[in-house]
Amino acid sequence: MTTCALVRSTGRRGWTLRCDLCEHTFEAAVAGRPEAVAFARTNGWIVGDRTWCPMCAATHITRRTA
Secondary structure (H helix, E strand, O other): OOOOOOEEEOHHHOEEEEOOOOOOEEEEOOOOHHHHHHHHHHOOOEEOOOEEOHHHHHHHHHHHHO
16 A cells, blocks of 8 residues: 555545554644645654554554564
8 A cells, every 4th residue: 555545635624544454534634645644643643555543553563562
């Protein structure tokens, strides 16, 4: 999956990101896709080849370090 696959425009309201694992969403009221990705990362989301919410990201990191 590409970085932008799960980042979708919601029209006037901004952008929505969806977690690959649990389907949680994050809505950002910003003008462009790069700003939405940056805002999501600031709020704990991992956005790259996969998009993960903060809870899924924490679970993944915990499993890898255990």
